[in-house]
Amino acid sequence: xxxxxxxxxxxxxxxxxxxxxxxxxxxxxxxxxxxxxxxxxxxxxxxxxxxxxxxxxxxxxxxxxxxxxxxxxxxxxxxxxxxxxxxxxxxxxxxxxxxxxxxxxxxxxxxxxxxxxxxxxxxxxxxxxxxxxxxxxxxxxxxxxxxxxxxxxxxxxxxxxxxxxxxxxxxxxxxxxxxxxxxxxxxxxxxxxxxxxxxxxxxxxxxxxxxxxxxxxxxxxxxxxxxxxxxxxxxxxxxxxxxxxxxxxxxxxxxxxxxxxxxxxxxx
Amino acid sequence: xxxxxxxxxxxxxxxxxxxxxxxxxxxxxxxxxxxxxxxxxxxxxxxxxxxxxxxxxxxxxxxxxxxxxxxxxxxxxxxxxxxxxxxxxxxxxxxxxxxxxxxxxxxxxxxxxxxxxxxxxxxxxxxxxxxxxxxxxxxxxxxxxxxxxxxxxxxxxxxxxxxxxxxxxxxxxxxxxxxxxxxxxxxxxxxxxxxxxxxxxxxxxxxxxxxxxxxxxxxxxxxxxxxxxxxxxxxxxxxxxxxxxxxxxxxxxxxxxxxxxxxxxxxxxxxxxxxxxxxxxxxxxx
Ligand SMILES: Nc1ncnc2c1ncn2[C@@H]1O[C@H](COP(=O)(O)OP(=O)(O)OP(=O)(O)O)[C@@H](O)[C@H]1O
Ligand SMILES: [Mg+2]
Numbered sequence: 001x002x003x004x005x006x007x008x009x010x011x012x013x014x015x016x017x018x019x020x021x022x023x024x025x026x027x028x029x030x031x032x033x034x035x036x037x038x039x040x041x042x043x044x045x046x047x048x049x050x051x052x053x054x055x056x057x058x059x060x061x062x063x064x065x066x067x068x069x070x071x072x073x074x075x076x077x078x079x080x081x082x083x084x085x086x087x088x089x090x091x092x093x094x095x096x097x098x099x100x101x102x103x104x105x106x107x108x109x110x111x112x113x114x115x116x117x118x119x120x121x122x123x124x125x126x127x128x129x130x131x132x133x134x135x136x137x138x139x140x141x142x143x144x145x146x147x148x149x150x151x152x153x154x155x156x157x158x159x160x161x162x163x164x165x166x167x168x169x170x171x172x173x174x175x176x177x178x179x180x181x182x183x184x185x186x187x188x189x190x191x192x193x194x195x196x197x198x199x200x201x202x203x204x205x206x207x208x209x210x211x212x213x214x215x216x217x218x219x220x221x222x223x224x225x226x227x228x229x230x231x232x233x234x235x236x237x238x239x240x241x242x243x244x245x246x247x248x249x250x251x252x253x254x255x256x257x258x259x260x261x262x263x264x265x266x267x268x
Numbered sequence: 269x270x271x272x273x274x275x276x277x278x279x280x281x282x283x284x285x286x287x288x289x290x291x292x293x294x295x296x297x298x299x300x301x302x303x304x305x306x307x308x309x310x311x312x313x314x315x316x317x318x319x320x321x322x323x324x325x326x327x328x329x330x331x332x333x334x335x336x337x338x339x340x341x342x343x344x345x346x347x348x349x350x351x352x353x354x355x356x357x358x359x360x361x362x363x364x365x366x367x368x369x370x371x372x373x374x375x376x377x378x379x380x381x382x383x384x385x386x387x388x389x390x391x392x393x394x395x396x397x398x399x400x401x402x403x404x405x406x407x408x409x410x411x412x413x414x415x416x417x418x419x420x421x422x423x424x425x426x427x428x429x430x431x432x433x434x435x436x437x438x439x440x441x442x443x444x445x446x447x448x449x450x451x452x453x454x455x456x457x458x459x460x461x462x463x464x465x466x467x468x469x470x471x472x473x474x475x476x477x478x479x480x481x482x483x484x485x486x487x488x489x490x491x492x493x494x495x496x497x498x499x500x501x502x503x504x505x506x507x508x509x510x511x512x513x514x515x516x517x518x519x520x521x522x523x524x525x526x527x528x529x530x531x532x533x534x535x536x537x538x539x540x541x542x543x544x545x546x547x548x549x550x551x552x553x554x
Contacts, residue, residue, distance in 0.1 A: 070460055071460070072456050072459075072460075089459075090456065090459040091460065091462065092460070092461055092462035094460065095460070096456070096460040098453050098456075098457065100453075102451070102453050104454070104457075104472065104475075104476070105476075105550075105551065105552060106475060106476070106478075106551055115458070115463075115471075116461035116462045116463075117462075119461060119462050119463035119464070119467050119468075119471070120462040120463075147551040147552070149551070149552045163461065167461060167462060
């Protein structure tokens with residue numbers, strides 16, 4: 001088991017994500033209810049262009065962590081930095097993909113993709129062209145004018161991808177994005193995501209429950225321990241790229257999965 | 269080694285994306301809509317037939333005039349003023365009632381949406397107003413008539429206010445529950461795409477709540493029409509409610525029924541317009 005060291009960081013590059021001693025608690029509904037510590041002293045560094053998977057039991061604070069990176073919530077203590085800058089609020093430089101696609105049901109696919117540029121008053125012919133191009137990339141060339149309820153589950157996820165990518169984010173935050181998909185669509189989406197990541201060279205922080213998914217996608221897998229959440233181990237995935245679903249049958253992959261599972265089940 | 273298949277039922281997403289399947293199952297096919305129309309017509313014809321039968325058996329036009337007598341009275345008063353001296357035609361009465369309702373309803377919608385919006389966003393305002401609304405909601409507008417006459421006299425003001433106080437609580441409740449039902453993640457999605465807090469509030473939170481708010485507007489409109497007769501009891505000299513009241517006092521039953529008919533036609537027209545608006549606002553129902 002390799003702990004946090006990993007490959008030598010490419011010289012002067014600032015880390016894409018830095019979490020230093022992050023603590024976050026939630027107060028209960030009543031004043032007497034005990035405070036629930038979601039995260040305590042969480043440290044993590046993500047290299048630029050890295051694909052990092054966050055793995056941990058339910059309720060260990062993965063979504064809380066991602067929400068802080070997205071700027072939806074602030075930590076009680078510690079620092080949350082992206083590209084060396086503290087996160088102060090949500091922004092288009094960090095694309096967020098939720099477990100459900102969260103498309104706007106009253107907008108067509110194309111208008112969903114153009115929501116970001118419109119909201120920032122940056123809608124130009126160039127962005128429009130880029131949006132159309134992106135919809136082609138995600139395989140929705142014929143669905144410009146379809147409303148989200150007219151798309152299949154997988155198509156909605158791909159539309160959500162296009163909606164985020166049109167903003168050219170440097171960081172993608174994904175919270176169990178494929179958790180609600182069937183096994184076949186999920187494999188297709190994983191392949192699509194890997195392809196995209198290799199092409200666009202963005203940093204990805206990917207939350208999942210699934211050991212196999214984490215091992216297949218990630219450069220590193222950060223295994224978290226439950227309440228309060230901490231980074232228990234960071235496991236380097238040294239499988240060659242590009243990877244595909246067939247690689248999951250190899251011995252190295254099975255051994256890697258066992259290592260991750262052991263880290264997950266390891267009590268302290 | 270097989271993939272760890274996670275069986276997850278497609279979770280409830282935003283309001284629009286969930287219920288499409290059930291709506292489709294409700295049968296919007298062409299054959300279905302023709303059948304619905306035919307049965308609807310049949311129901312109307314049966315009602316008219318029963319009406320005709322009862323009026324024939326009773327043989328007293330004051331208790332229940334025949335269908336054709338009512339229809340001819342309705343037709344007649346479309347061009348003939350009521351009351352005969354200084355009166356108005358049914359059209360004009362309808363216009364007066366429609367104007368009163370639109371004024372009270374529109375003001376009530378604006379106030380209700382504004383108050384509901386604030387209640388949904390500021391929790392202490394919600395705690396402040398919640399009991400107030402709960403207390404006033406079950407009160408019929410009728411109960412306020414004597415008070416309003418004392419306070420505001422017998423002009424248009426008490427009529428406007430009576431319709432208003434029927435509309436406001438309905439709109440507040442509709443707005444608050446519509447805004448509460450907007451998933452936070454939908455707003456967060458908008459914010460992380462670069463929308464400012466205000467822009468996200470307008471184009472995501474409010475926009476997402478629009479269809480249920482329009483449903484609230486439909487309910488409030490229905491409520492306003494049901495209270496119009498009581499409202500126009502207040503020393504009115506025009507309006508469909510006035511026609512019904514006055515014709516009733518004078519035992520002109522065909523005219524009473526004509527007024528009722530006019531109210532129901534207007535009610536259907538207004539509701540139809542709002543349904544159109546709803547369809548426009550919610551693409552999943554198209
Ligand atoms: N808004 C909130 N109010 C109160 N407690 C919260 C809130 N959000 C999260 N928590 C608590 O913080 C802890 C971490 O929650 P979080 O959603 O981050 O878990 P998670 O790792 O994403 O779990 P899952 O894998 O099931 O999604 C949990 O114990 C949860 O009860
Ligand atoms: Mg979660």
